[in-house]
Amino acid sequence: MTQSEVYNQLSSLLVPTSASHSRHRTTSEISDGLKRIRRLILTEGIPYEDGKASLRPAIWKLMLRIDSLHAEDYLRYVAMGPSEVSTKIKNDTFRTLATDTQFKGKVKEDMLIRLLEAFVWKNHGSERDGLPFTYVQGMNVLSAPFLYTMPSQLEAFACFSTFIEKCCPLYVQPTLTGVHRGLKLLDRCLKIVDTELYDHLRSKNLSAELYAFPSVMTLCACTPPLDAVLRLWDTRSPSRSFLLAFGVHLNILCVIAQLILMKNELMESPSPMKILRTFPPLDVKRVIDITLVLVGEIPEELYRELVAHPFAS
Incomplete structure (x- = not known):
């Protein structure tokens, strides 16, 4: 076609x-x-x-079930100014995708600050499904694809808020519960799908907590190029957001797919952490192809844990 x-x-x-x-x-x-x-x-x-x-903005809004925008609410949140976590936000926003000139040319730091401050005010003093929401590390990177993709900051705010609150709420709790669960699941899944690589990394005392934290926390948005990240996020399950088409949980397998693509280099290296400090540019087609194969190799019970870990207590 x-x-x-x-x-x-x-x-x-x-x-x-x-x-x-x-x-x-x-x-x-x-x-x-x-x-x-x-x-x-x-x-x-x-x-x-x-x-x-x-068509990406329309498709993302459809997948996230955004059927209305509330400009008055967004303007009210923005007008409230700096929040109690303003310093924390500004400590992160200036370095968001700092090496991506295409992103920097379109999304200015003040746009990131405005959206993140508004999100904090939107959820100030309230809980959703028993979970509080404020700014935590990594949310600056998670907001970047929405600000880059959407025609307006209002649409970016609506999509980002829905994505955070509905698709990966445990990833943005103060203790990053979902992220740490995801890292443990990554180790368990890697041991099943590629025992040789898992054993090699463990022999160097390398667990996912040490090398995969940024990739899991940001749903691979920290790995350039941004255009490839957007393609990775494009493809949503009947219930939630390949990663807006089949589910946030699949990001764990996407990270494993990247490790498999690096396997030869990692196996030959006496210090694989030197390689893992900076993942190579995202080869989105190969990553998705490998991920879809890995889905069939994960035992059913473990896969259920994988599906649930971003949002189920």
């Missing part, structure tokens, strides 16, 4: 025909449309027109 054909098919699914627009679509019709969109994204990817993935 050509890029143009994919674009036309996705456009027709995103923008209802005049006939369907004249009536409310049923839950079944909406569900069927979402399945068709997910299938197209998985098999063909989001098409590029004039060098841009122009």
Whole structure:
């Protein structure tokens, strides 16, 4: 299928025909449309027109179920100014994707600060499903793809807030509970899918906590290039956000896929941590292909733990 054909098919699914627009679509019709969109994204990817993935913002909002925007609320949060964690936010925002000139050319630091401060005020003094939300390390990087992708800061804020609160709430708790669970699961999964590599890293006293923390905490958004990260995030499960198409939990297997791509170099190195300090540029197609194979190699019980770890207590 050509890029143009994919674009036309996705456009027709995103923008209802005049006939369907004249009536409310049923839950079944909406569900069927979402399945068709997910299938197209998985098999063909989001098409590029004039060098841009122009459908990405609409698709991300659809996958996150963003059906309305509340400009008054966002402006009210912004008007509240610096929060009690303002210093912590500013200690991180200036270095967000610092080496990515494309990102820096579009997303200024004040945009990051504004969105993150607004998120803190939105959740100030309240809990969602028994969980409090404030700013924690790594949220600056998680917000970056949304600010880069969305046409407006309002849309970026709506998508980021929903993503954090619904898709990976345990990743942004003060103790980073979900991140640490993910790192332990990474070790367990690696031991199953590539025992040789796991044993080699353990022989050097290397656990996922030591080498994979940034990749797990930021859902690979810390690994350039940003365009590849966006493609990795594009592909959502019927219930949640490949990583906005099949689930945040798959990021653990995406990190393992990157390790497998580095395996020869890691196995030959007497000091593999020197290699692991900086992951190579993200080869998104190979990473996704390997990840889909790894899914079938994880025992069912362990996979259930993997699925649940970003949000289940």
